[in-house]
Amino acid sequence: MATRNRTLLFKKHRDALKSVRASSISSSSSSGGPVIELVSTSLLHPNRSYTPLSTEDPGSSSRDALTIGLPPAWVDVSEEITANMQCARTKMAELFKAHAKALMPSFGDGKEDQQMIEVLTQEITDLLKRSEKRLLKLSASGPSEDSNVRKNVQRFLATDLQNLSVELRKKQSAYLKHLRQQKEGQNGVDLEMNLNDKSKVEDDDFIDMGFNDYQMAKLKKREAFTLEREREIRQVVESVNELAQIMKDLSVLVIDQGTIVDRIDYNIQNVAATVEEGYKQLQKAERTQRKGGMVMCATVLVIMCFIMLVLLILKEIFL
Amino acid sequence: MVLVSAVRDYINRMLQDISGMKVLLLDSYTVSVVSVAYSQSELLQKEVFLVELIGSKSKESMSHLKAVFFLRPTTENIQYLRRQLASPRFAEYHLFFSNILNDTQIHILADSDEQEVVKQVQEFYADFVAIDPYHFTLNVQSNHIYMLPVVMDPSSLQNYCDCVVDGIAAVFLALKRRPVIRYQRTSDVAKRIAQETANLMYQKETGLFDFRRAEISPLLLVVDRRDDPITPLLNQWTYQAMVHELIGIQDNKVDLRSIGKISKDQQEVVLSSEQDVFFKSNMYENFGDLGMNIKRMVDEFQQVAKSNQNIQTIEDMAKFVDNYPEYRKMQGNVSKHVTMVTEMSKIVEERKLMLVSQTEQDLACNGGQVATFEAVTNFLNDESVSDIDCLRLVMLYALRFEKENPLQIMQLFNKLSSRSSKYKPGLVQFLLKQAGVDKRTGDLYGNRDLLNIARNMARGLKGIENVYTQHQPLLFQTMENLTKGRLRDVDYPFVGNHFQQGRPQDVVIFVVGGTTYEEARAVALQNATNSGIRFILGGSVVLNSKRFLKDLEEAQRIVRSSTNAI
Numbered sequence: 091m092a093t094r095n096r097t098l099l100f101k102k103h104r105d106a107l108k109s110v111r112a113s114s115i116s117s118s119s120s121s122g123g124p125v126i127e128l129v130s131t132s133l134l135h136p137n138r139s140y141t142p143l144s145t146e147d148p149g150s151s152s153r154d155a156l157t158i159g160l161p162p163a164w165v166d167v168s169e170e171i172t173a174n175m176q177c178a179r180t181k182m183a184e185l186f187k188a189h190a191k192a193l194m195p196s197f198g199d200g201k202e203d204q205q206m207i208e209v210l211t212q213e214i215t216d217l218l219k220r221s222e223k224r225l226l227k228l229s230a231s232g233p234s235e236d237s238n239v240r241k242n243v244q245r246f247l248a249t250d251l252q253n254l255s256v257e258l259r260k261k262q263s264a265y266l267k268h269l270r271q272q273k274e275g276q277n278g279v280d281l282e283m284n285l286n287d288k289s290k291v292e293d294d295d296f297i298d299m300g301f302n303d304y305q306m307a308k309l310k311k312r313e314a315f316t317l318e319r320e321r322e323i324r325q326v327v328e329s330v331n332e333l334a335q336i337m338k339d340l341s342v343l344v345i346d347q348g349t350i351v352d353r354i355d356y357n358i359q360n361v362a363a364t365v366e367e368g369y370k371q372l373q374k375a376e377r378t379q380r381k382g383g384m385v386m387c388a389t390v391l392v393i394m395c396f397i398m399l400v401l402l403i404l405k406e407i408f409l
Numbered sequence: 410m411v412l413v414s415a416v417r418d419y420i421n422r423m424l425q426d427i428s429g430m431k432v433l434l435l436d437s438y439t440v441s442v443v444s445v446a447y448s449q450s451e452l453l454q455k456e457v458f459l460v461e462l463i464g465s466k467s468k469e470s471m472s473h474l475k476a477v478f479f480l481r482p483t484t485e486n487i488q489y490l491r492r493q494l495a496s497p498r499f500a501e502y503h504l505f506f507s508n509i510l511n512d513t514q515i516h517i518l519a520d521s522d523e524q525e526v527v528k529q530v531q532e533f534y535a536d537f538v539a540i541d542p543y544h545f546t547l548n549v550q551s552n553h554i555y556m557l558p559v560v561m562d563p564s565s566l567q568n569y570c571d572c573v574v575d576g577i578a579a580v581f582l583a584l585k586r587r588p589v590i591r592y593q594r595t596s597d598v599a600k601r602i603a604q605e606t607a608n609l610m611y612q613k614e615t616g617l618f619d620f621r622r623a624e625i626s627p628l629l630l631v632v633d634r635r636d637d638p639i640t641p642l643l644n645q646w647t648y649q650a651m652v653h654e655l656i657g658i659q660d661n662k663v664d665l666r667s668i669g670k671i672s673k674d675q676q677e678v679v680l681s682s683e684q685d686v687f688f689k690s691n692m693y694e695n696f697g698d699l700g701m702n703i704k705r706m707v708d709e710f711q712q713v714a715k716s717n718q719n720i721q722t723i724e725d726m727a728k729f730v731d732n733y734p735e736y737r738k739m740q741g742n743v744s745k746h747v748t749m750v751t752e753m754s755k756i757v758e759e760r761k762l763m764l765v766s767q768t769e770q771d772l773a774c775n776g777g778q779v780a781t782f783e784a785v786t787n788f789l790n791d792e793s794v795s796d797i798d799c800l801r802l803v804m805l806y807a808l809r810f811e812k813e814n815p816l817q818i819m820q821l822f823n824k825l826s827s828r829s830s831k832y833k834p835g836l837v838q839f840l841l842k843q844a845g846v847d848k849r850t851g852d853l854y855g856n857r858d859l860l861n862i863a864r865n866m867a868r869g870l871k872g873i874e875n876v877y878t879q880h881q882p883l884l885f886q887t888m889e890n891l892t893k894g895r896l897r898d899v900d901y902p903f904v905g906n907h908f909q910q911g912r913p914q915d916v917v918i919f920v921v922g923g924t925t926y927e928e929a930r931a932v933a934l935q936n937a938t939n940s941g942i943r944f945i946l947g948g949s950v951v952l953n954s955k956r957f958l959k960d961l962e963e964a965q966r967i968v969r970s971s972t973n974a975i
Contacts, residue, residue, distance in 0.1 A: 093531060094531070095530075097530050099512075104519040104525065104527075107520055107605065111523075239459045242458040243458050245450075246456070302685070349678075350662070350678055354440065355440045356461060358461070402485065
């Protein structure tokens with residue numbers, strides 16, 4: 091693992107050459123940091139290009155572009171997602187602490203802990219969902235390099251996001267399991283279910299005698315109860331579905347490790363192939379476009395001929 | 410883990426100090442170096458969002474990215490960088506070179522960096538393709554050149570030697586050691602490479618190679634492929650070697666497109682001992698055991714698949730979602746190996762390789778002359794045996810009985826040339842000229858001194874476990890001799906006056922002309938025995954019989970055209 095750093099030597103050469111150059115041109119910047127250098131050259135250029143006798147530097151435009159060049163808009167999006175995820179991460183740490191605290195035996199009824207956990211979970215899920223939505227916006231079409239970069243950024247963030255959500259789910263299920271164990275330890279069997287069953291039997295006994303008010307009220311209550319339950323179940327199913335959807339969306343983006351898609355050289359070849367393909371498509375498009383123009387031109391000419399002919403005939407007839 | 414982890418460390422160090430979004434630019438060689446050791450997803454974790462080959466025609470300016478170049482210090486690359494630096498596309502330039510830069514090159518770069526975008530220039534010596542932990546290759550272009558005599562084409566031979574010397578130097582720099590060097594006496598090219606390496610390490614760059622270590626220096630042994638021409642001619646029956654022989658592995662990648670219709674995601678697959686646990690534990694197993702292991706893996710997979718099928722409760726669902734990525738990975742892996750083995754057994758069936766290989770092994774190991782002659786003649790008469798197999802059989806026979814019975818060999822030549830015109834009749838003679846008994850140093854067939862003959866007889870009495878894998882490459886003997894300190898100084902002399910003191914702990918064996926996976930297996934098994942010496946095998950390329958024959962043909966063509974010209 092030996093390495094050799096040649097930067098010093100390189101810089102020495104560079105500085106030496108620069109001083110040579112400076113003395114030969116006579117008007118040049120001092121040996122400052124690279125940033126200053128850039129700014130000063132870009133300031134110098136306009137002056138130079140306005141002097142009519144200037145014969146040098148056709149590459150000034152690229153230099154100016156370099157100094158001005160702002161990152162494209164998607165960089166902000168990716169930064170936002172990163173920030174979101176960072177936020178989610180800290181929240182998750184809090185959540186785990188809250189989990190641990192809630193699981194500890196305490197004298198209070200733990201309502202506050204519960205509430206806090208609920209709020210935190212909600213927040214984290216929201217953050218993750220939002221990040222995921224933003225992430226889908228990152229994708230770009232077209233075989234250009236920029237879109238490639240975007241795709242890779244997207245992949246990177248997707249992997250991160252997936253890891254995060256998997257972690258969240260694992261912790262949550264572990265927490266629920268603990269909770270259930272504690273509850274079972276406390277009151278053994280689920281009393282409510284037993285009661286329900288018993289009352290059901292009673293109901294069946296009375297069913298052919300007609301309903302009295304008490305029974306009607308009871309029925310109503312139970313109906314409401316069932317509705318409530320159904321709603322809850324639906325909610326759970328919905329959240330599970332949502333989660334599955336997120337997983338599916340992400341898994342399209344995430345690379346399987348150890349497969350050919352994960353190979354660097356394969357990806358490069360792929361890029362080259364797609365770029366070539368894109369170029370071909372472009373050529374084709376150009377051809378068709380040109381052809382379209384020609385056809386248009388011909389049509390116009392034909393129409394003009396026709397009109398002229400009509401005019402000629404009219405002229406022959408009327409004059 | 411030595412070689413692969415060294416390359417990985419280099420790449421890690423390259424990327425970790427540069428914050429922000431990066432683009433990695435590689436040349437056609439360093440792509441191989443990086444991709445065998447590092448994966449795309451790992452690169453993404455280091456915030457490398459674009460990997461590009463230099464020389465691609467893209468002009469897009471990306472001033473929000475920092476460029477990390479990892480290139481060989483060749484003249485073309487330096488020129489390319491010059492053009493790049495004249496009109497920079499990226500915000501910062503971090504230049505890493507895979508080998509020693511000379512002062513002029515630094516000068517040129519410094520001269521063209523007018524806008525001071527270059528932030529660092531470093532030498533990171535990852536100039537070899539580490540395909541396995543103890544096996545590296547240099548992927549040298551036009552590998553046939555080592556067979557040509559010096560006078561034929563001095564400049565390209567010089568290029569070849571420079572390439573090899575650079576690669577060897579990089580390996581030792583990565584290991585942080587300076588070796589003592591030995592070479593095979595009868596090979597001119599091995600001698601030349603050994604001497605040039607010594608020159609580089611002890612004179613030109615002596616400061617760089619001076620690691621001030623008190624331990625015993627490691628050993629570099631440079632040998633010639635032509636010392637053991639039979640190993641690349643044999644059919645292989647262990648997994649990795651077999652895949653390379655029948656299908657072909659390039660930088661741990663197998664291209665299955667040539668074989669026939671295969672589903673789209675399996676057209677190209679990765680066979681890396683680093684990423685694939687099943688492959689790691691089976692790469693040295695023979696074909697029969699491999700079949701058993703694959704069956705076991707498929708059974709396991711079926712069980713997992715079944716448990717995934719009955720999902721009834723929400724808990725099951727959650728569990729399924731949790732295990733899904735793992736499941737998918739397993740599925741991909743299973744289908745990959747099953748496809749590979751199916752394809753290989755198809756080829757084996759088609760080419761009657763079971764029969765052919767038996768005779769090959771007989772020729773390589775036992776050598777009953779009458780019986781093998783008959784067998785080879787029968788194969789030559791058999792239409793269903795492919796031409797390349799016939800050619801190999803005749804070559805093996807000729808190598809074995811070169812001196813004993815020239816008449817029979819002539820008979821076989823005639824038969825071969827009457828059978829197919831594709832392989833020019835001179836090829837076998839050319840092989841004999843190149844790698845005949847007079848040229849060889851090592852005791853290839855174990856029949857030169859009494860001790861070896863006795864050992865062979867003992868082995869014959871003991872019986873053989875598997876007919877198809879009884880051949881031991883010559884390298885095995887060399888390693889054994891090295892461990893026992895019996896490698897003769899006359900046959901493998903030292904370069905200069907740096908001699909071995911005591912037994913070396915690290916030995917790098919470099920085979921000029923290319924290694925085979927059979928030898929890599931021998932090295933890996935030797936290292937697993939913990940004899941106290943760690944062997945590393947390297948070569949200019951990784952050979953299979955097709956590649957070896959192609960090199961031979963190419964060299965023969967050049968030799969013949971030049972003699973015609975004179």
